[in-house]
Amino acid sequence: MFSDLNVFKTAYAMATHAGQRQxxxxxxxxxxxxxxxxxxxxxxxxxxxxxxxxxxxxxxTRVGHLNGIGGPKPWAEIEATPSGDPNGNGVSVEEEMLKGVEVKRQHDRALAIYKSSMNILRSSVGRA
Structure with missing residues (x-):
């Protein structure tokens, strides 16, 4: 009944994206x-x-029922901006660490959305 809600699909897709990016x-x-x-x-x-x-x-999709479409998908890797190291290595550890913090925040946001939505559903069915 509640397995196909858009908010859960989006939160799942966001968390999956964060995991793949990490x-x-x-x-x-x-x-x-x-x-x-x-x-x-x-x-x-x-x-x-x-x-x-x-x-x-x-x-x-039917009377009294709302349902979102689509689901999470795998994301394609792209070339990142190289740092220009003399040995031809383009990785900047500092930039990667900042990206890691950004990804952690995205994952935490996805979990917060999921938890909040679960609390709303529990309240609506009387299981607070």
Missing amino acids: SVIARNIANADTPGYQPRDIESFQKTFESSGREVAMTA
Whole structure:
């Protein structure tokens, strides 16, 4: 009954995106001393969500029922801006650490949305 709500799909997609981006950032940091390694990244969740062309408004599938469309998708890696190291390595550890903090905030935001939505649902069915 409540398994297909748009807010949960969005929170799940946001958390999945954060996890995948954190993996890419960790790989960049792990290769910070690899000669010729160029950093990778994933487009921001907002940019990907806006360009996906998904309808944000909810659609009714039957009387008394609202349901969102689509679901989370894997995000493609893109070339990140290289730092210009003399050995050809483009990883800036400082920039990667800042990206890691940004991703943690995104993941925390997704969890907060999920928890808040769960609390609202519990309250609505009388299980506060």
